[in-house]
Amino acid sequence: MKTKERVSFFKSIHIKIILVYVLLLLVAIQVIGVYFVQELEEQLLTSFSTSTNERAHVIAYTIEEEMEKERSADDLPLETVIRDSLRDFLSDDIREIQVIDSRNRIVATTSPYDTSIVGKRTLNLLVKRTLVVGVSQEKWMIDPKTNDRVRVVVVPITSGEETIGAIYVSANVEQVYDQLRIINEILIKGVVIALLLTIVLGVFLARTITRPVADMRKQALVLAKGDFSRNVKVYGDDEIGQLATSFNGMTRKLEEAQATTDSERRKLSSVLTHMTDGVIATDRYGQVILMNEPAEELLGVSSDELLGAPMIEVLRLEEEGVTWEGLFRDMDSMLLDYSDALPEGEQLIVKASFSVIQKESGLPNGLITVLHDVTEQEQIERERREFVANVSHELRTPLTTMKSYIEALTDGAWKDETIAPKFLNVTQNETERMIRLVNDLLQLSKMDSREEQLHFVNIDVVEFFGGIIDRFEMSKGNEFHLERSFPNEPLFVALDQDKITQVIDNIISNAVKYSPEGGTITHSLRKQGNVIRITIRDEGVGISRDKVDKIFDRFYRADKARTRKLGGTGLGLAIAREMVQAHGGRIWAESALNKGTTVHFTLPIHQRLGQEVDDL
Numbered sequence: 001m002k003t004k005e006r007v008s009f010f011k012s013i014h015i016k017i018i019l020v021y022v023l024l025l026l027v028a029i030q031v032i033g034v035y036f037v038q039e040l041e042e043q044l045l046t047s048f049s050t051s052t053n054e055r056a057h058v059i060a061y062t063i064e065e066e067m068e069k070e071r072s073a074d075d076l077p078l079e080t081v082i083r084d085s086l087r088d089f090l091s092d093d094i095r096e097i098q099v100i101d102s103r104n105r106i107v108a109t110t111s112p113y114d115t116s117i118v119g120k121r122t123l124n125l126l127v128k129r130t131l132v133v134g135v136s137q138e139k140w141m142i143d144p145k146t147n148d149r150v151r152v153v154v155v156p157i158t159s160g161e162e163t164i165g166a167i168y169v170s171a172n173v174e175q176v177y178d179q180l181r182i183i184n185e186i187l188i189k190g191v192v193i194a195l196l197l198t199i200v201l202g203v204f205l206a207r208t209i210t211r212p213v214a215d216m217r218k219q220a221l222v223l224a225k226g227d228f229s230r231n232v233k234v235y236g237d238d239e240i241g242q243l244a245t246s247f248n249g250m251t252r253k254l255e256e257a258q259a260t261t262d263s264e265r266r267k268l269s270s271v272l273t274h275m276t277d278g279v280i281a282t283d284r285y286g287q288v289i290l291m292n293e294p295a296e297e298l299l300g301v302s303s304d305e306l307l308g309a310p311m312i313e314v315l316r317l318e319e320e321g322v323t324w325e326g327l328f329r330d331m332d333s334m335l336l337d338y339s340d341a342l343p344e345g346e347q348l349i350v351k352a353s354f355s356v357i358q359k360e361s362g363l364p365n366g367l368i369t370v371l372h373d374v375t376e377q378e379q380i381e382r383e384r385r386e387f388v389a390n391v392s393h394e395l396r397t398p399l400t401t402m403k404s405y406i407e408a409l410t411d412g413a414w415k416d417e418t419i420a421p422k423f424l425n426v427t428q429n430e431t432e433r434m435i436r437l438v439n440d441l442l443q444l445s446k447m448d449s450r451e452e453q454l455h456f457v458n459i460d461v462v463e464f465f466g467g468i469i470d471r472f473e474m475s476k477g478n479e480f481h482l483e484r485s486f487p488n489e490p491l492f493v494a495l496d497q498d499k500i501t502q503v504i505d506n507i508i509s510n511a512v513k514y515s516p517e518g519g520t521i522t523h524s525l526r527k528q529g530n531v532i533r534i535t536i537r538d539e540g541v542g543i544s545r546d547k548v549d550k551i552f553d554r555f556y557r558a559d560k561a562r563t564r565k566l567g568g569t570g571l572g573l574a575i576a577r578e579m580v581q582a583h584g585g586r587i588w589a590e591s592a593l594n595k596g597t598t599v600h601f602t603l604p605i606h607q608r609l610g611q612e613v614d615d616l
Contacts, residue, residue: 006213013213017206018199018371025198025308028193037184043174048093050136051150056136056155056169060091063099064157067164075488093175098168099157100127107165126229127166130154134163140173149173212240214602216247216415221504228255230591278350278365281357282311284364292371298350311369315352318415327354349375383554398430431491452583454499460490461532461603463526464497468504472512483525491532493603499579503587506572507536507599514540514597530605531585537598551589576601 066081090110099107104121122128126137137154150170157165200482210236219232226249231242278295282288288311289304299314306314313322313542315336322334332600333353340614342348351374357366414420466486473482526533543551544589550556554574580587580601587601 013206013210017209018202021202021205021288022195022198025194026191029194033184033187033191036187037180038199040183041176041180044179045173048171048173048176052093052151052153052169053136053138053155054378055089055094056167057085059097060155060157060167063165063167064159067157067160076285079108093171093173094169095172096168096170098122098127100131100166102164102169103132103474104131122168124154124168125152126152127168131163131606134158134220149177158382162308209240211235212244216244219247219251221475223251223254226258226260228252233509280311280314280369280371282367285365286310286312286367289312289366295371297346298373299338311367315369327367328356330363335378348373348380349378367390368447398434402427403432413491454496456494456496458492458494458495461495461534462490462525463488464500465504465523465534468501468508469523472508480512480515481518481520483520483522485522485526487526491525491527493532493607494603495583495603496579500583503576503579504534504603506576507601510539510572511536511538511597511599514538516540527605528602533602535598535600537596537597542595542597543589543592544593545591548589548591549599552587 007353013474034285055268056403062085063082065581066085082099086099086108089097089108094110096109096111096114100122102106105126106117106120106122109115109118124602126139130137134156135490137152141150141152142148143150146609149172151173153169153171155167155169156163157167191375195251215232222230231248231251234241234244234248253338272290272292275292277292278298279290279292280288283288288303288306289308289309291306296303301314311325312318312322316338317327317336320334320336333351336350336352338348338350339346351372353370355370357368393427405427409423413423444581466484469482469484508521508523515521515538521539522537524535524537554571556574577587580603583604585601587599589597589599591597
């Protein structure tokens with residue numbers, strides 16, 4: 001997931017801290033303002049009520065004196081005196097003052113608009129109640145005409161214990177609320193100023209917190225890219241400073257851990273690269289997460305193509321009936337044959353060893369599979385089994401024959417002068433055959449174990465090859481035609497005379513065995529670059545092309561019945577191949593059915609390094 005390099009202003013912790021400060025201040029001012037306004041309103045209204053009540057009582061006292069005063073003919077009428085007295089009590093907050101006598105008649109009013117009500121009976125219930133009860137009455141009201149809030153106070157006028165009238169005072173409360181409105185406006189302005197100051201201070205205060213946090217964020221982004229060279233600046237010894245110090249310590253530890261991890265990764269990569277065995281690693285779901293180059297070469301695939309693929313399908317384990325759960329449960333190793341995916345005649349046998357990767361809790365977390373090419377070992381093992389079987393078979397035949405003839409001689413055949421020599425001759429032949437077989441096996445064993453020492457001498461191979469052919473002409477010259485194709489000049493080659501003599505004897509003997517009587521055996525010798533090439537061709541029954549390469553295998557016989565009849569062991573050409581290869585040469589054959597067989601082998605002309613050569 002890609003990390004953003006910058007955080008938008010409205011999503012940053014900087015603006016969040018400022019908003020927290022502003023909201024806290026706003027809530028505090030709101031609570032204080034509400035409490036202050038409520039208390040102020042209550043105090044103003046209480047003060048207004050007290051002031052109104054006091055003025056109403058003063059008016060009642062003044063009117064009481066005028067009403068109880070004895071009046072002469074020269075005095076002004078009572079209504080006029082009362083009206084003049086009421087004018088002295090008028091103010092901005094007093095809307096109207098009425099004086100009512102004991103008969104509910106309005107004696108005077110300060111309202112210039114309601115002069116018509118003077119002399120009439122009042123219908124106000126508060127006034128009637130006061131006149132009846134003799135107790136002051138108070139009430140908050142809404143003026144239906146102006147919708148102003150008013151306070152009505154009715155105070156009785158008493159003379160002794162008798163109520164002789166009442167004072168009706170109506171006071172306008174709007175002035176009190178106007179004062180509250182002004183105070184609220186002042187308070188709001190103060191709140192705005194305080195908020196602006198708080199925002200400014202909050203910006204600077206937030207920077208003291210967000211600057212080291214932003215620095216640590218930049219450091220984290222740099223660490224994510226693998227750069228451990230940068231350190232966070234420590235601005236103080238507070239918690240944020242301690243966090244910055246811890247962050248720098250974590251950076252150093254991460255650098256050390258990364259270095260260790262890289263070192264281990266390089267070691268693992270080097271091990272996997274230079275391993276001769278293939279390695280495949282999977283996750284706990286069986287999907288391939290790693291494959292080294294030897295594994296790619298063994299399976300003939302690319303790791304890029306198989307990453308994420310199920311290992312069961314990659315190794316074709318479903319063909320063996322193996323499940324993923326079975327690998328975890330009880331599978332240790334198994335042999336896998338991939339020969340069907342190769343060209344005909346080629347083989348690939350792989351040994352797969354499985355190892356479970358476990359977590360600390362013991363639960364499986366994946367699987368490591370090591371692939372080892374055991375094609376050569378399996379071929380060697382198969383050849384060993386075939387070799388043992390062939391040796392057993394080759395020994396059983398003469399031993400069975402010898403046993404039969406010896407039993408016959410034991411039963412009395414030795415007394416028959418005609419039969420006994422024949423039986424003894426057969427027994428002797430079979431014994432010599434077993435001796436030849438054992439000798440050939442011993443010679444092959446020595447050559448396999450490099451115990452056979454070669455004694456090289458420089459000889460003229462033309463003369464050497466001709467001498468061997470001369471020997472065969474002396475013994476078989478009347479039965480076959482032996483032809484030669486040699487160069488006129490001598491060719492000197494370093495070789496072991498006995499070993500190469502044995503090679504040529506084996507090849508010519510096979511040509512004689514499988515050629516028809518009177519046939520021609522052609523021997524040729526020529527120089528090809530740095531080697532000399534010897535060729536022996538017969539006109540025998542030949543070998544099919546698909547089997548011609550097998551004649552150099554141990555115990556292989558093209559015509560088994562004829563070979564045994566002629567006393568062959570099936571090891572001659574195998575020994576010949578080992579001897580030619582020991583000289584640094586190569587041997588091969590060409591043949592077709594009913595067209596004869598041609599055997600070629602080469603010997604290097606130049607002396608090999610470290611090779612001791614004697615001169616004749």
